[in-house]
Amino acid sequence: MTMEILDRPAQFEDRTGPTIWVDEAIWGHRLHDEQSPWLTFLEFLTVLLAEHGAGRALQEASLNSLSYRPQTQLKLRNLVFNNPHIMTVLAEDRADELAWAVWLEKMAQSAGGLESTDFTYLRERFETFQDFAAVINFLQGSAIEGDSNKRWSSKFVFPFGPHALYEDVSVSPKGGVSTDRRFFARTGEVLYLMLCRSQRASELRQLLVSRFLQNPAPYDGMAQALQGEPQFSKAERGGAFLPCSTHPVFDRLADDWLAILSLPIPAYDAIPHLVAITGLNLILYQLDRAREVLGREPSTLVCEIVAPKKSVVRDLSADSYQANNALPQQALERFIRSTTQTAQWGAALASDDAALEAAEILQQAFDWPDPDDPDEATGSPQDLIDSLVDKAVVRHKQHVGKIHMTWARAIGLSSRRSSRRVRYAPTDRLLKTLVVTCVPRRLEFKDFLALLADRYGLIIGDHQAQAFIASGDADQEDFSDNARRLEERLASLGLLKRLSDSCAYVENPFQRAEAA
Incomplete structure (x- = not known):
């Protein structure tokens, strides 16, 4: 297979460290060690959801033209990860109406990044305060890397479906919200472009959309009940770059994903296998691109x-x-x-x-x-x-x-x-x-x-x-x-x-x- 190596874009954004375009020219913008394989998969799904909404899932209008508007879901993540009051109110063993009233007042004062901190809609969606607390507890327990000490705006619920997907953001003490590239460092964008450029992108698109976006797990309803209407970033995210128009790793990765997604198991049971095989393929991509630059044979382990x-x-x-x-x-x-x-x-x-x-x-x-x-x-x-x-x-x-x-x-x-x-x-x-x-x-x-x-x-x-x-x-x-x-x-x-x-x-x- 002949690979076309692409020049860097005339303009690019959001780089850290010295202004040097070398790692990106070899491997793409960018591979980042602080973005784990799990977070890479979550960022991929966030891109996929946004592009599906725009009618172009796993399709590039032109090479390295990716620009998407992801969900932020700040109500959901405030409730799940920035909500210490819920345990305090439960421990006080108040009557249901009083528990709601106390919690709503405390949450209105501490929620971050929201134009409105009115959470009264939750009372109509849960029969009791204890039912609401049980849902919060479940989503906290199933969170990705939930025991990490990351700030609340950089924690992620399990990707049960489209309402549980959102980008990494930073929320300032004054409530300002900005995209953050530490844990969603664009490796998920690189993964998305790899699968876009695979020979089986159309087959993969059909399976991914049907299994993750159009047929979510029932637990996605919990995220929807907490979040309400989806929230989106104010601006689109551009600047992704992948230097190879084709590569054997892209096709192997797509084959691996199709093999896993074709198994007769629920989509969320397939995710750990998708994460692991993606991690292996991206490791091999880094090694293979290095060997191509050095003129050596493919990698062995x-x-x-x-x-x-x-x-x-x-x-x-x-x-x-x-x-x-x-x-x-x-x-x-x-x-x-x-x-x-x-x-x-x-x-x-x-x-x-x-x-x-x-x-x-x-x-x-x-x-x-x-x-x-x-x-x-x-x-x-x-x-x-x-x-x-x-x-x-x-x-x-x-x-x-x-x-x-x-x-x-x-x-x-x-x-x-x-x-x-x-x-x-x-x-x-x-x-x-x-x-x-x-x-x-x-x-x-x-x-x-x-x-x-x-x-x-x-x-x-x-x-x-x-x-x-x-x-x-x-x-x-x-x-x-x-x-x-x-x-x-x-x-x-x-x-x-x-x-x-x-x-x-x-x-x-x-x-x-x-x-x-």
Whole structure:
């Protein structure tokens, strides 16, 4: 597949850190470690809902033209996450009418970001104050990352349906509301653009709209009852950017989502699997784009199925993890320094004012140095390149450089269990996601191992580890034992059946009825 790499937009907005367009040029605007896979999925759904309302779900009018107006649902999040009075009133054990009156007065004084703090409409929607409190308690208990210490305006209810979706905002002490890009940092927008550009976008659109937006879980009615009429941001959100017009990861991601969404399970039960497989694909996207910049082969991840004691596979897995963790920064440096190999750079060096010409090239390509800061454009052309690399690396290490480490841990791909070094060691939760995503009904165990290697670069069994065996870094028995441990793990999870000594099948637990 031929990939078209897109130039950065003429104007872009809402960036943090030094004004340098390098990470974004490679991976998009933007990957951000503080936005977890769960929050990325929530931001995606928020974009999808807004674009569906505009009649263009998973469709780009033109590349990188995304502009949408998300919901804010400030009444809902005030009630669920900025409502300490409800427990106080319940504890006082007042009569129902008095409980409502006391709570309404307190809430009117403390609610934030609202033009009107009148919540009297709730009395018509709940028979008793205790019923209202029970709904609040349920939504608090099912919140995404509900035990975090984030401010109330950056907390999110479970995405039961369209009324439970909203963007991250900051609410000032004076009540002003502004979009916030710390936890909805645009990674969900990048995910949305990836799926827009997949070959199966139309199929995916139909399933996503029908399962999440048009057929929400009954619990979405609770959010609707609390919120009332939806609230929207005052302005549209633009500025999303994805540098590749096509990419194999986009199509694999869409295939994975379709496989999960086609399972005979409720949509909200499918969400944890969608989140985990999205996290894996975005990790691989970051690594693959880094390897493309570096001119290397696709990524591989040596996975240890945790053994009771140290093993050769454990060491190789830790080595694999460390090598992959270093790739994005290496790609960043190569991407910048490749500028010196262009004819335009050669012409700049031959000019009468080489430093000025070089600075103009770097400013056009990377938005650095700042033309209003003459101190940044000092030194020789080589000094400028070195300075840009140093500044870009500092910025990269703040967020984009932490994606592999943070997300691998978040989805259960990496672990430090029983070891000082981090390595790839998939958890039971991730293994189940891989089974329900990749196994239509049942699949021979050896074919499952081959599929994981071909599809995601996960190296587990001896047939997939031939390069390590041929080089003498491991024996065949090392990886055979690793595969055997995976077989035992899957069997203990009810995901594998052995029919004979030479025949074991991995089974999709949600497709057994059809298989039978």
